[in-house]
Amino acid sequence: MHEEEEFNEEDGDFGPSRSEQRREALAVLELALRLVELSEARIAQIPMDEDLRALVLASRKITAQIARKRQVQYLAKHMRREEPEALEAIRAALDHDKADHRREAQALHQVEYWRDRLIADGDDALSELLAQHPDADRQHLRQLARNAQAERLKNKPPHAFRELFRELRDLLSHPPESE
Structure with missing residues (x-):
């Protein structure tokens, strides 16, 4: 060599x-x-x-x-x-966006899950939801779930279905109050 x-x-x-x-x-x-x-x-x-x-x-x-x-x-x-620092700052800002998007998507999936459970399972699901969120309005949620179920059976426009989604989104966006 x-x-x-x-x-x-x-x-x-x-x-x-x-x-x-x-x-x-x-x-x-x-x-x-x-x-x-x-x-x-x-x-x-x-x-x-x-x-x-x-x-x-x-x-x-x-x-x-x-x-x-x-x-x-x-x-x-x-x-x-x-500079490499400038590129890292850009990457960090874009990755932060991804994390925010994932959290928002997860929150919407959670709302959809509870909406579907309330319509399908009724009072059992409502009791489970109220155990996690005791400040929720039991009667209003029960009424919306029943109306949404009736709309689905009669092939009517999903007004209560959407209203139930909005109520659950508002409820789940606030952390449950600790005792």
Whole structure:
């Protein structure tokens, strides 16, 4: 082996491998795509410098598929020139959005679950709900559940069904009072 081919730790580090550089570039490209898909109002809330924000907004306006792809690649090229801290702040803001969205979806699923249980199981489900939320209006919820069940049987518009959903959403959005 030649002396020049040997890697010696004293010579220093060669930096990130080509594969690592490619992975980083693809991650920035994905971040650019996520930014372009956001609404203008949401883009205004993301922490980034004004030049980058203007470039993201310009990229949103392009609708032709190939042109948009080129524009997003151009945006990613500019983003790779940004400081790593700036990119991390953008990622953190986008990940925070995902977490909020998951929590909201989970809350709506919980409301739908209780609405369906109240309509299907009646008083058994209502007793279980009241055990968790003793401040709930038993009679009003029972009446809405019965009306929703009757609407479903008679194929009527789901007025009580929707009203029950709204009542449960309001009830479940507030944490139960502890004793």
